[in-house]
Amino acid sequence: MAGSSVSVDYADAMITTPIAAGDWLIVAPSLITMLGGALCLMLRKHTDLQPKLGITLLGVLVLASFALLVRVLDHGVITMVMGNWLPPFGIAVTADTLGATLTFIGSVVAFCAGVFGMKTVSNSGRRYGFYPFLLLLMTGVCGSFLTADIFNLYVWFEVLLISSYGLLILGNDRIQLDGAVKYGVLNLVGTNLFLIATGLLYGIFGTLNMADIAIKVAELENPASGTLATVAALYFLAFAMKAAAFPVNFWLPASYHTPNIVVSAVFAGLLTKVGVYALIRIFVLILPASLGYMADIFGLVAIVTLMTGALGALAQTEIRRLLGYLVIAGIGSMLAGVAVASNSEVATLAISGAIFYAVHSIIVMTALYMSAGIMNMMGGSYNLRKLGGLYQKSIAFAGVFLILAFAVSGLPPFSGFWPKIMLVDAAFKDDRFWLGAAILVSGFLTTLAMGRIWIFAFWRGGPEGTPDGKSVEVSGSSQSDLASGAIWLPLGILTALVVYFGIQPEWMIELSTQGASSVVDPLGYIRSVFGEQG
Amino acid sequence: MRTVIFRTIAPYLAALMVLFSIFVLLRGHNEPGGGFIGGLIAASALAIFGIACGVASVRRAIVFHPMGISGFGLFIGALAGVVSFFRGQAFMTSQWLIFDFFDVEVALSTPLVFDIGVYLVVVGAIGSIALALEERESD
Numbered sequence: 001m002a003g004s005s006v007s008v009d010y011a012d013a014m015i016t017t018p019i020a021a022g023d024w025l026i027v028a029p030s031l032i033t034m035l036g037g038a039l040c041l042m043l044r045k046h047t048d049l050q051p052k053l054g055i056t057l058l059g060v061l062v063l064a065s066f067a068l069l070v071r072v073l074d075h076g077v078i079t080m081v082m083g084n085w086l087p088p089f090g091i092a093v094t095a096d097t098l099g100a101t102l103t104f105i106g107s108v109v110a111f112c113a114g115v116f117g118m119k120t121v122s123n124s125g126r127r128y129g130f131y132p133f134l135l136l137l138m139t140g141v142c143g144s145f146l147t148a149d150i151f152n153l154y155v156w157f158e159v160l161l162i163s164s165y166g167l168l169i170l171g172n173d174r175i176q177l178d179g180a181v182k183y184g185v186l187n188l189v190g191t192n193l194f195l196i197a198t199g200l201l202y203g204i205f206g207t208l209n210m211a212d213i214a215i216k217v218a219e220l221e222n223p224a225s226g227t228l229a230t231v232a233a234l235y236f237l238a239f240a241m242k243a244a245a246f247p248v249n250f251w252l253p254a255s256y257h258t259p260n261i262v263v264s265a266v267f268a269g270l271l272t273k274v275g276v277y278a279l280i281r282i283f284v285l286i287l288p289a290s291l292g293y294m295a296d297i298f299g300l301v302a303i304v305t306l307m308t309g310a311l312g313a314l315a316q317t318e319i320r321r322l323l324g325y326l327v328i329a330g331i332g333s334m335l336a337g338v339a340v341a342s343n344s345e346v347a348t349l350a351i352s353g354a355i356f357y358a359v360h361s362i363i364v365m366t367a368l369y370m371s372a373g374i375m376n377m378m379g380g381s382y383n384l385r386k387l388g389g390l391y392q393k394s395i396a397f398a399g400v401f402l403i404l405a406f407a408v409s410g411l412p413p414f415s416g417f418w419p420k421i422m423l424v425d426a427a428f429k430d431d432r433f434w435l436g437a438a439i440l441v442s443g444f445l446t447t448l449a450m451g452r453i454w455i456f457a458f459w460r461g462g463p464e465g466t467p468d469g470k471s472v473e474v475s476g477s478s479q480s481d482l483a484s485g486a487i488w489l490p491l492g493i494l495t496a497l498v499v500y501f502g503i504q505p506e507w508m509i510e511l512s513t514q515g516a517s518s519v520v521d522p523l524g525y526i527r528s529v530f531g532e533q534g
Numbered sequence: 535m536r537t538v539i540f541r542t543i544a545p546y547l548a549a550l551m552v553l554f555s556i557f558v559l560l561r562g563h564n565e566p567g568g569g570f571i572g573g574l575i576a577a578s579a580l581a582i583f584g585i586a587c588g589v590a591s592v593r594r595a596i597v598f599h600p601m602g603i604s605g606f607g608l609f610i611g612a613l614a615g616v617v618s619f620f621r622g623q624a625f626m627t628s629q630w631l632i633f634d635f636f637d638v639e640v641a642l643s644t645p646l647v648f649d650i651g652v653y654l655v656v657v658g659a660i661g662s663i664a665l666a667l668e669e670r671e672s673d
Contacts (some may be wrong), residue, residue, distance in 0.1 A: 008560030018622035027625045034612045084627040
């Protein structure tokens with residue numbers, strides 16, 4: 001330590017070799033958003049400067065996370081240990097293809113939301129801190145995707161949760177506080193379970209480094225022991241809450257329709273997927289034996305979640321609540337992938353399906369919530385009974401909505417089709433016919449739910465009660481904003497991605513297969529954390 | 535609450551507490567203390583000053599909005615970790631600058647900057663909550 005004259009051999013405790021400058025890309029996503037969020041916080045009163053600064057920083061984030069993805073594809077898994085301490089004592093931040101892909105897609109979505117927010121977030125929303133919160137939310141999201149330390153994962157969860165509370169109550173409406181209480185209480189319970197499970201895990205293994213735990217779990221004689229089973233069950237419940245899986249899904253439709261539409265869009269795209277990501281990381285990478293005997297529970301939860309989501313969506317007339325249920329249905333599909341991953345023969349296929357589905361769901365759910373916002377601007381309501389005649393108002397928007405509707409239902413040729421094929425294929429190969437059937441039935445019901453929006457909001461001439469063949473003009477809530485590129489550009493980018501991943505799926509299949517193999521076969525991950533001797 | 539005794543003593547008490555919080559902040563690296571606990575002490579100084587002399591005078595005294603102070607703390611805290619980039623070391627590796635100043639050894643370091651960042655974040659965040667609560671009470 002400083003000032004001591006004793007000579008110390010630092011090589012016993014610290015990494016002494018220089019770090020390649022490119023490895024700094026691992027911390028870049030969190031660092032850029034943290035510094036940017038702090039800067040935006042200081043300049044909170046300058047409401048006209050906020051969007052410019054925020055969107056620029058989110059643009060830099062997109063570039064940095066793309067550079068990180070490219071570097072991971074070139075160099076394989078890369079690791080940087082904070083403070084140069086040797087792992088497992090230093091906190092390792094590790095980017096594999098899974099983390100880097102999700103970081104990149106998440107950054108693109110955040111950028112789109114930042115642009116969309118230029119019009120939908122008022123000056124008072126900016127003063128309340130929309131851009132700082134959005135940036136700090138991304139700090140937490142990117143940090144979660146890239147950390148290799150389980151307690152650090154908890155910290156990033158807290159960072160993203162606190163920012164999400166801020167975004168949720170932006171504007172302080174009565175209904176927002178009501179939604180925030182439900183969201184807050186459930187997440188509080190969830191993160192506490194997460195913390196308790198982490199404490200137990202540390203008690204068992206004496207380490208928090210995921211790679212180190214993976215090694216120690218693999219060396220256990222009895223990996224199905226009671227204590228470890230408790231830890232696994234607690235993690236499952238905690239992340240299922242975060243991901244809004246049945247039976248802890250009720251908070252999502254109860255809160256996601258309350259905030260500003262762009263906030264709903266970001267939440268629907270990113271937050272639940274962080275929970276699914278954590279499930280994949282914990283169960284496939286470090287607790288595969290626990291996944292083995294919990295697979296049937298995962299499968300059952302997946303089936304019920306798929307059905308709850310799809311049936312709930314059919315029953316709703318509020319578009320935002322309807323979309324909330326579709327988010328839940330998507331979570332069911334990803335859980336199905338995790339359940340099938342217990343069979344090592346199809347694990348890579350199943351997890352790559354889940355990863356691709358997560359990517360697809362991040363993009364398409366954000367785009368759908370943005371479309372709901374545009375429908376409100378055009379038709380003046382989020383209620384299917386009051387909407388109508390939007391097809392006449394904008395044929396192009398109707399087309400975009402139809403693309404997104406096809407994609408979320410899993411119909412070709414859009415992005416939802418391929419991951420569903422992979423997941424159903426994996427489920428059938430694992431002899432889980434009910435799981436495969438549930439994915440297909442849920443997709444069919446989703447098609448019906450989206451068809452209802454399409455028929456009522458777009459094809460019908462006017463609000464409920466308009467006779468066939470007649471058209472009634474509905475007045476929008478903010479027609480003037482519809483001329484702005486800030487509304488159409490983000491929706492365009494996201495729809496283009498949906499179409500691209502549908503028509504050219506090879507790149508994303510390649511990425512998700514690589515990402516899946518890095519968690520299914522963790523050797524590369526462990527080597528990257530501990531150096532070659534690991 | 536606003537008795538004469540309290541109003542007379544509060545400014546001195548607040549000043550002492552801020553001074554003590556800085557002392558706690560600076561001794562924090564090798565001994566008990568540090569940015570978090572120092573920040574809490576400083577935030578309670580603001581709270582006491584606010585109860586005695588009104589929130590408006592606290593806001594005038596600290597010049598910047600508490601959330602701005604928080605943001606600045608977060609900014610320098612994160613920036614302190616970046617210094618190691620220029621020496622080819624990992625994020626957050628501590629850098630030390632040790633020199634003698636009139637025969638007293640002074641150790642400046644990035645952990646110190648980080649700790650000052652934590653201190654400011656805590657002062658800003660807790661101070662902002664405390665002032666908001668006190669403001670509501672006086673309505």
